[in-house]
Amino acid sequence: MAEKNSFFESQMVQDFNKEIEKFHLGPLWNAIPDLMHKQPTPQAQAYLWKWDTIYRKLMEAREIFTPERGGERRAIYFQNPGLLQRQPWGWASTTQTLYAAVQLILPGETAPSHRHTQSAMRFIMEGKGAYTIVDGERIYMDEGDYLITPGGLWHGHRHDGDEPMIWMDCLDIPFVYSTGGTFFEGYPDNLQQPEIPDNYKMNRYQGGMVRPISDRKSSIAPLSSYKWNQTDAALKGLSQYDPDPFDGYAVEFINPSNGQTANYNMAAWMQRLPSGFHSKAHRHTNAVIYQVHKGSGYTVIDGVKFNWSKGDFFVVPNWALHEHVALEDSDLFSVSDLPIMERQNLQREEVYDKNDGYQEVKSEFEPLLP
Numbered sequence: 001m002a003e004k005n006s007f008f009e010s011q012m013v014q015d016f017n018k019e020i021e022k023f024h025l026g027p028l029w030n031a032i033p034d035l036m037h038k039q040p041t042p043q044a045q046a047y048l049w050k051w052d053t054i055y056r057k058l059m060e061a062r063e064i065f066t067p068e069r070g071g072e073r074r075a076i077y078f079q080n081p082g083l084l085q086r087q088p089w090g091w092a093s094t095t096q097t098l099y100a101a102v103q104l105i106l107p108g109e110t111a112p113s114h115r116h117t118q119s120a121m122r123f124i125m126e127g128k129g130a131y132t133i134v135d136g137e138r139i140y141m142d143e144g145d146y147l148i149t150p151g152g153l154w155h156g157h158r159h160d161g162d163e164p165m166i167w168m169d170c171l172d173i174p175f176v177y178s179t180g181g182t183f184f185e186g187y188p189d190n191l192q193q194p195e196i197p198d199n200y201k202m203n204r205y206q207g208g209m210v211r212p213i214s215d216r217k218s219s220i221a222p223l224s225s226y227k228w229n230q231t232d233a234a235l236k237g238l239s240q241y242d243p244d245p246f247d248g249y250a251v252e253f254i255n256p257s258n259g260q261t262a263n264y265n266m267a268a269w270m271q272r273l274p275s276g277f278h279s280k281a282h283r284h285t286n287a288v289i290y291q292v293h294k295g296s297g298y299t300v301i302d303g304v305k306f307n308w309s310k311g312d313f314f315v316v317p318n319w320a321l322h323e324h325v326a327l328e329d330s331d332l333f334s335v336s337d338l339p340i341m342e343r344q345n346l347q348r349e350e351v352y353d354k355n356d357g358y359q360e361v362k363s364e365f366e367p368l369l370p
Contacts, residue, residue, distance in 0.1 A: 008029065008030065013027075013029075017030060039319060040285060040318045040319035041319075042082075042095075042096055042287070042317045042318040042319065042320075043082045043083055043096065044080045044082050044083055044093070044094075044095050044096050044287060044315065044317040044318070045080060045081055045082035045315075045317060046301040046302065046304060046306065046314070046315060046316060046317055046320055046365075047078075047080060047081060047082075047314065047315050047365075048306045048307075048308060048312060048313070048314035048315075048365055048367055049078055049312065049313045049314070049367070050311075050312055050367045050369065051292075051309070051310065051311025051312050051313075052311075052369075053367070053368070053369060053370055054076065054102055054311070054313070055166075055311070056370060057076055057370075058074075058076060058102060058104045058166065061074055061076065061104070062074065062104060062106060062164075066109070072111065072112065072114070073103055073111055073169075074103060074104050074105065074111075075101040075102065075103040075104075075169060076101060076102055077092055077094070077099060077100065077101035078094040078100045078101065078289075078313055078315075079091065079092070079093070079094070080093055080094050080095065080315060082317075083096065092173060092174070093173075093174040094289055094315060095174075095287035095288075095289060095315060095317065095318075095337065096174060096287065096317075096318070097172060097174050097175040097265075097287065097337040097340060098170060098171070098172060098173075098174065098175070098266065098287070098289060098335065098336075098337055099169075099170065099171045099172075099173040099174060100168065100169065100170045100289045100313065100335065101168070101169045101170075102125070102166060102167070102168055102169070102313075103122075103166065103167055103168075103169050104164060104165070104166050105130055105157055105159045105164070105165050106159060106164055106165075107129065107159050107160070107161055107162050107163065107164075108159065108160075109158075109159050110156070110157070110158045110159075110190065110191050111156055111157040111158075112156050112186065112187060112190045112191055113133065113154045113155060113156030113186075113187035113190070113191050113192040114154070114155070114156070114184065114185060114186045114187055115152055115153055115154045115155065115184075115185055115187070116151065116152075116182070116183060116184040116185070117151045117152065117176055117181055117182055117183045117184075118151055118171045118172050118173050118176045118182070119148075119149065119150050119151040119171065119172050119263050119264055119265055119266065120148075120149040120151075120155070120169060120170070120171045121146065121147065121148050121149065121169070121170050121171075121262075121263050121266060121268060121335065122141070122145075122146070122147040122148075122149070122167045122168065122169055123145075123146055123147075123167060123168040123170075123268075123291060123293075123333050124141045124142060124143050124144060124145045124146075124147075124165075124167045125143065125166045125167055125168060125291070125293075125311070126143055126165070126166050127143070127161070127163055127164055127165030127166055128141075128142055128143065128161055128163070128165065129159060129160055129161010129162060129163065129165065130157060130158065130159040130160070130161060130165040131157070131158055131159075131160070131198075132147060132149075132155060132156070132157045133154075133155065133156055133157075133158070133191065133192050133193075133194060134147075134149050134153055134154070134155045134221075134224055135153040135154055135155070135221075136154075136192065136193075136194060136195030136196055137194065137195075137196050137198070137199075137200050137201060137224060138194045138198045138199070139198075139199055139201075139202065139224055139225045140198070140199060141165070141167070141225075142227070142228060143228065144227075144228025144231065144232070144293065145225055145226065145227055145228055146225070146226040146231070146253050146262075146268060146270075146333075147224060147225045147226070148221060148224060148253075148262050148263050149224075150220045150221050150263065150264060151176075151264070153220075153221070154187055154192045155192075156187065156190075156191045156192055158191060168291050168313075168333070170266060170268075170289060170335045172265040172266060172337070172340075175265060175337070175340060199225070201221070201222060201223050201224045201225070202223065202224065202225045202227065204222075204223075205222075205223050205256065208230055209256060211256045211257065215256060215257040216257070217257065218255075218257050218258040219255075219257050220255075220264075221255070221262075222255065222256055222257045223255070223256055223262070226253050226262070231251065231253075231270050234251045235249050235251060235270065235272045235331075238250075238251070238272075239272060239274070243273075243274070243277060245279060245280045245357075246279050246280050246282050246323075246351075247269075247271055247279065248271050248272055248273040248274070248277055248279060248324070248326075249271065249272040249273075249274075250269050250270070250271040250272075251269065251270055252267060252268070252269050253268045253269070253270075260339075261338070261339045263339075264339065265337065265339055265340050266335050266336070266337065266339065267286075267335070267336050267337075267338040267339055268333070268334070268335050269333070269334045269336075270293070270331060270332070270333050270334075271324075271331070271332045271333075271334065272329075272330070272331050273295070273297065273324055273326035273329070273330045273331075273332065274326060274329055275326055275327065275328045275329050275330075276326065277324070277325070277326045278323070278324075278325045278326075278358070279323045279324045279325075280323060280351065280352065280357035280358070281300070281321050281322065281323040281351075281352035281357055281358060281359050282321070282322070282323075282349060282350060282351045282352055283319050283320055283321045283322065283349070283350050283352070284318075284319070284347065284348065284349040284350070285318055285319060285341045285346050285347050285348050285349075286318065286336045286337050286338040286340075286341045286347060287315065287316065287317050287318045287336060287337055288315070288316045288334050288335070288336040289313065289314075289315055289334060289335045289336070290308075290313065290314050290315070290316070290332050290333070290334045291311075291312075291313050291332070291333045291334070292308050292309060292310050292311060292312045292313075292314075292330065292331075292332060293310070293331040293332065293333050294310060294329070294330055294331040295309075295310065295326060295327075295328045295329055295330025295331060296308065296309040296310065296326075296327050296328055296330065297324060297325050297326040297327045297328070297330050298324075298325050298327070299314065299316070299322055299323065299324050299325070300321075300322065300323050300325075300358075300359045300361055301316055301317075301320050301321070301322045302320050302321050302322075302359075303321075303359055303360060303361060303362040303363065304361075304362065304363050304364065304365055305361045305363070305364045305365065306365045307364070307365070321352055321359055323352075323357075323358060323359060
């Protein structure tokens with residue numbers, strides 16, 4: 001092996017490598033170790049953002065950035081520190097494939113309609129009185145609701161209530177950007193107006209997963225909004241039985257016309273972890289962004305303890321060992337790139353088989369505070 005390494009480091013090889021670089025050619029014999037890792041080595045880091053910090057900065061932003069001033073959206077995104085150098089799209093990446101942010105809309109404000117090739121989703125964190133209008137359908141939003149906006153559909157927001165409204169945005173921006181497939185278009189008349197009855201798709205699904213017969217053929221978004229009361233009821237039904245050892249009580253938001261994920265490139269789950277629950281450690285190829293909808297606890301990621309409470313966001317990168325511990329009854333909303341990994345036949349999962357399935361905590365994450 002030493003003789004082989006010595007050859008690749010020889011002056012003859014180095015001179016040849018420099019020579020072919022002049023013609024925009026590269027030496028595979030040198031590149032293989034960086035291109036073909038034995039297992040995933042993501043640039044994204046495990047990280048956690050505290051809600052107190054997020055909320056404070058959103059409130060500071062409300063007087064500075066407004067839709068009327070051309071800001072489009074008053075949103076602050078989660079910048080993964082491991083991806084800062086991953087230009088040009090690294091500056092807006094929460095994982096290597098997904099972008100996440102928190103958005104604030106104030107009473108009386110309008111966020112103009114636009115459309116783009118990236119798919120989007122929203123999880124409503126707090127407030128009431130606002131609506132989104134997607135592809136001509138006005139959808140009123142309440143805390144705990146999950147909403148989808150598939151790529152290519154017009155969408156904008158309006159707030160007719162009397163208190164600030166905050167939600168989580170997640171889009172597949174880094175993934176789409178890396179493929180060179182980005183398109184964006186602003187709506188010509190500011191906010192698209194309703195073309196069908198309000199909450200039309202949601203009203204068609206009052207029976208939950210009993211679908212209208214017209215939806216037997218697959219469509220991109222037969223259901224736009226998944227109401228919290230139905231999600232909560234599903235979790236309560238599961239909680240009568242033993243929890244999954246890795247994910248507790250978890251449900252996935254799906255497209256009722258085909259059974260696939262509600263958003264083409266993003267899987268969204270809601271997990272309920274009862275007080276005292278300690279999941280077994282495992283890892284998988286897909287990365288996950290978590291938002292703590294309720295409760296408190298901690299997650300151990302590759303031996304580092306991340307303490308979380310209501311409102312916090314944290315990231316589990318690709319192929320990172322992780323386990324959750326709930327200190328009180330907790331609900332975790334999460335978004336992942338699982339559909340991308342599955343379609344590319346890249347999804348793998350591995351169970352941690354040491355120490356009865358629990359990691360040794362080697363250090364504790366210290367969040368940045370203002």
